[in-house]
Amino acid sequence: xxxxxxxxxxxxxxxxxxxxxxxxxxxxxxxxxxxxxxxxxxxxxxxxxxxxxxxxxxxxxxxxxxxxxxxxxxxxxxxxxxxxxxxxxxxxxxxxxxxxxxxxxxxxxxxxx
Amino acid sequence: xxxxxxxxxxxxxxxxxxxxxxxxxxxxxxxxxxxxxxxxxxxxxxxxxxxxxxxxxxxxxxxxxxxxxxxxxxxxxxxxxxxxxxxxxxxxxxxxxxxxxxxxxxxxxxxxxxx
Numbered sequence: 001x002x003x004x005x006x007x008x009x010x011x012x013x014x015x016x017x018x019x020x021x022x023x024x025x026x027x028x029x030x031x032x033x034x035x036x037x038x039x040x041x042x043x044x045x046x047x048x049x050x051x052x053x054x055x056x057x058x059x060x061x062x063x064x065x066x067x068x069x070x071x072x073x074x075x076x077x078x079x080x081x082x083x084x085x086x087x088x089x090x091x092x093x094x095x096x097x098x099x100x101x102x103x104x105x106x107x108x109x110x111x112x113x
Numbered sequence: 114x115x116x117x118x119x120x121x122x123x124x125x126x127x128x129x130x131x132x133x134x135x136x137x138x139x140x141x142x143x144x145x146x147x148x149x150x151x152x153x154x155x156x157x158x159x160x161x162x163x164x165x166x167x168x169x170x171x172x173x174x175x176x177x178x179x180x181x182x183x184x185x186x187x188x189x190x191x192x193x194x195x196x197x198x199x200x201x202x203x204x205x206x207x208x209x210x211x212x213x214x215x216x217x218x219x220x221x222x223x224x225x226x227x228x
Contacts, residue, residue: 044205
């Protein structure tokens with residue numbers, strides 16, 4: 001069965017630290033991959049997405065993610081976090097043709113000012 | 114374009130009651146998906162509708178049902194509520210035409226509390 005794993009449930013960083021959040025998906029077929037962010041009190045917003053082509057994807061607010069097919073991974077990175085990046089981050093996959101998105105359990109990021 | 118809207122935003126019910134939640138997708142979007150979000154569980158997929166037809170469903174009991182209308186608006190119903198149904202219910206819409214580059218856009222959610 002298709003699944004998405006986010007191994008970091010809670011991450012605490014100081015401002016200007018670098019961020020990497022892990023995401024692994026289980027299915028070997030063709031998948032679309034996404035990172036969503038949920039700021040406190042706000043709804044889920046799309047950070048970035050990968051469909052095909054360049055495996056390094058750049059999103060909003062300085063975030064990027066790298067698709068590594070051999071590792072079934074799609075890790076999210078940001079070189080220097082800000083206090084405003086405090087939020088919950090969700091990785092998701094869509095197995096093409098299934099119309100069913102699978103989400104990870106989320107990573108709560110707290111950035112200390 | 115207006116975003117995905119969900120009503121009501123907050124709801125308190127008691128065990129055994131039933132509840133209906135509503136979702137209006139982004140104009141032009143024909144696919145609507147529903148998710149249950151709880152702390153520690155993340156987003157659990159409930160079902161997806163396209164052109165009034167359910168195309169996929171998750172692993173939820175039959176108490177959870179949905180439907181979609183011809184204008185793409187969707188409703189989700191939970192019958193015989195249980196305490197464990199307390200959650201944030203999210204609706205997401207996408208164009209839904211089966212294209213390879215589909216992206217879902219989420220509404221603010223309906224927070225349901227079952228007492």
